[in-house]
Amino acid sequence: MVVAALGLLFARKAVHAALCLAVVMISLAVLYAAQGAPFLFAVQIIVYTGAIMMLFLFVLMLVGIDASDSLKETIKGQRLAATVVGLLFGVTAVLALGQTVTGTVVGLREANQHGNPYGLAELLFGPYVLAFEFTSALLITAALGAMVLAHRERLGRRITQAETAERRMREYAETGRHPGNPPTPGVYARHNAVDTPALLPDGTPAEDSVSDTVRSRGQEVPPGASPLPTAGDARREEDGDD
Amino acid sequence: MTEYLTLSLILFTIGAVGVLVRRNAIVVFMCIELMLNATNLAFVSFARQNGNLDGQVAAFFVMVVAAAEVVVGLAIIVSIYRTRRSASVDDANLLRG
Numbered sequence: 001m002v003v004a005a006l007g008l009l010f011a012r013k014a015v016h017a018a019l020c021l022a023v024v025m026i027s028l029a030v031l032y033a034a035q036g037a038p039f040l041f042a043v044q045i046i047v048y049t050g051a052i053m054m055l056f057l058f059v060l061m062l063v064g065i066d067a068s069d070s071l072k073e074t075i076k077g078q079r080l081a082a083t084v085v086g087l088l089f090g091v092t093a094v095l096a097l098g099q100t101v102t103g104t105v106v107g108l109r110e111a112n113q114h115g116n117p118y119g120l121a122e123l124l125f126g127p128y129v130l131a132f133e134f135t136s137a138l139l140i141t142a143a144l145g146a147m148v149l150a151h152r153e154r155l156g157r158r159i160t161q162a163e164t165a166e167r168r169m170r171e172y173a174e175t176g177r178h179p180g181n182p183p184t185p186g187v188y189a190r191h192n193a194v195d196t197p198a199l200l201p202d203g204t205p206a207e208d209s210v211s212d213t214v215r216s217r218g219q220e221v222p223p224g225a226s227p228l229p230t231a232g233d234a235r236r237e238e239d240g241d242d
Numbered sequence: 243m244t245e246y247l248t249l250s251l252i253l254f255t256i257g258a259v260g261v262l263v264r265r266n267a268i269v270v271f272m273c274i275e276l277m278l279n280a281t282n283l284a285f286v287s288f289a290r291q292n293g294n295l296d297g298q299v300a301a302f303f304v305m306v307v308a309a310a311e312v313v314v315g316l317a318i319i320v321s322i323y324r325t326r327r328s329a330s331v332d333d334a335n336l337l338r339g
Contacts, residue, residue: 001249005256005276014268021272024253028279031246035290037298040282040305047305052275052312059316060268063323082262090255097247105243106293119295120302128299135306142310149317152324 001027018056025049036108039117182208246287253280267319271312278308 004027007020025048033041111119124132168179183206186198195214197205253276260273282301289297 002252002256005253008269008272008276009256009260009263014266017269017272021276024276025279028283031249031283032286035246035286037286037289037301040286040298040301043302043305044282047309048275048279052309055312055316056268056272059320062320063268079263083259086255086259086262089258090252093251093255094248097244097251103291105291108290108293108295111293111295116295116298120298123295123299124302128303131303135303138307138310142313146313146317149314149321 014060015057018053018060021056022049022053025053036112037116039120185209185211243287243291247284250280250283250287253277253283267322268316271315271319275308275312278304 001024004020004023008017008024011017011020025044029041029044029049032038032044108116113119168177171177172179183198185194186196186205186209188196194211196210197207198209200206257273257275257277257280260276261270264270264273282304285297285301285304287297289295289301
């Protein structure tokens with residue numbers, strides 16, 4: 001569990017950190033169950049590993065899954081100082097904990113005698129009912145706030161299909177660009193993914209056939225590394241079957 | 243009992259160091275979640291020690307507040323990312339759109 005938490009510190013990619021955090025949360029749920037809190041066990045799994053981690057992964061997909069952390073320090077020595085301070089805090093706290101006398105563990109047998117959710121409900125709707133009502137207000141505010149923050153006004157007018165067709169014909173008249181679909185990516189015996197450009201009759205790759213998204217991510221197979229089998233490949237395959 | 247509290251402290255420390263060290267805003271958020279979870283573990287442990295369920299109710303409220311906080315925080319991160327094309331906390335040092 002501590003190893004998974006450390007993975008949160010050292011994972012280069014945010015997705016790996018998220019998975020490490022999910023492991024930590026599920027282990028925490030098990031610890032809750034071991035400590036006489038079956039309701040919190042269920043809530044931890046449903047709310048944390050279910051909802052919150054899914055939200056994190058969703059935002060990671062939105063923001064870009066390749067976005068990894070930069071190792072560049074903006075404040076000089078900040079990383080080292082933060083680690084030292086954190087270690088100092090941890091050591092001090094653990095030592096202080098070792099000095100304290102925690103007394104005997106009473107256990108929850110009596111409090112849980114009608115069942116753990118029953119006892120929790122008695123507290124929630126008894127002494128804590130005001131806090132419970134405030135919680136509902138907080139949740140509504142948070143939902144509204146998230147909607148307002150994530151909302152985006154449409155900046156331009158929506159482009160209709162007729163306008164698209166007209167623009168294509170105008171481009172054809174002015175620049176000679178073909179109004180139909182761009183060529184499909186290459187389909188070969190060894191490689192038929194969308195990152196491979198199609199080859200024109202003279203052997204040069206057709207630039208139009210690869211999606212701009214693939215190209216901007218730098219995932220395009222460069223024209224030099226032709227996916228077509230060459231004579232050298234065939235010879236290597238014959239030799240290398242041992 | 244002491245083992246649970248020690249584990250909680252270790253997790254809290256890891257979360258705190260993560261907040262200070264990591265540069266990706268989403269990972270910083272996850273470290274905050276780790277700290278909240280560590281305090282929850284301490285709450286549940288103390289509830290068992292003292293033999294009443296108040297600690298568990300507190301942990302439950304922490305979970306609810308954490309859920310609300312994550313929703314708003316992630317919405318902020320998404321809107322910052324839209325204007326800056328970056329989720330690094332270093333790039334968001336200027337408070338202007």
